[in-house]
Amino acid sequence: MTTPTRTPDPAGTDADTEPLRTTEDFLRLDQQICFSLNAASRAFGGVYRVVLKDLGLTYPQYLVMLVLWEHGELPVKKLGEHLRLDSGTLSPLLKRLEATGLVRRERSALDERSVVVRPTDEGRALRERALAVPRRIAAATGFDLDEIRELRARLDKLTAALDEADLESG
Template sequence: MTGIPDGDLMRLDHQVCFALHTTSRAFDALYRTELSGLGLTYPQYLVMLALWEADGPTVKRLGERLRLDSGTLSPLLKRLEAAGLVERRRSREDERSVSVHLTGQGAALRTRAAEVPARILEATGLDLQELLALRETLHRVTANLDAAR
């Protein structure tokens, strides 16, 4: 017994991956609206969140944290640097290593961005505990999928 009413696991609406995909697209659209006033795209917002949490990681470490390859991360950093929000610095000890640092303008943007999570929470229609439980479930699914590769 599959637990699926008609037993057809091949129906699009029965796919968890499709539910995650459509949810992700809905989040993307909402974040696009919420972040437009900050001048950030959603991927740029993720970079800024990571930097507000811990300024100065290497590009490699930042990519690992965000699960982004260098081909995706480098253009994001270039645009954030052009906007005056971050700066990249080569290590004096190892010139192959580059770290990413907030500028004063980038650090100050955190204050304006602080309202975004509450607006996103409200838009989900979930209470905080439900959203935290969902996040923990998604972390567990991600870890299991990573281990299955």
Template structure:
């Protein structure tokens, strides 16, 4: 008699699920970011918004939501909290009244300097090397693309 669990195609064992491994990894990575972002006074989603704004500069809410793969209903309260904290400003576009532009304030730009240490600190605390991170990121983007294709085909 063995103590090995049987393996079957289509298994319903939790630890055999790709989705659960991704979920657990995402939660663990977010938890590892938390103390670093707490020092900045940011939540993880707020940090992601600022990353896009630091990279692109002023952008529309629609473009920001697309970049972060979030819906408008999620973006609006997130941006309101960042605006209340004095880190971003929102204003209607002069060219298109339906469009809202978002940009960092001076305070939001100042935070960028402090945030620049976050990625390196996270790598150091997790023990991941640059090559490993690059490989993981490429594999995850490939998976995201395939999964999005599958989701689009079922709509």
């Protein structure tokens, strides 16, 4: 309560004064990181929500369409690998996209276990209107291309590290 922030003083090596207080600072710093990432993700979601409303898409649905626009057609499994999403998330999402007429889902003839998702003509046509989206998003961030690239690189590095972490050590 009312912790006087006590920045860790990077220059001073006074590890003998109060090392325990540092643990408290870690907890505060930790708060900052998860807060920041969480808030940034939701703020992004909010902007996308507004921009994508015209297209009738949610943010995750837009991500699915981006992948389909780039790859043409994919089984659900491959789609999930691109998006890092499992069938529990994708199945209902794809059904909604099918209900709005943007994609079709059909069992593969070669492997009856697999369901292939492909954009309909309407889904492909939507791409033209979606071309306006990135510029609006970029404008909302106020970042230039180099900043965006830099941030993306750091986030990818972070994601890779988090995926690699085994967490076995308590």
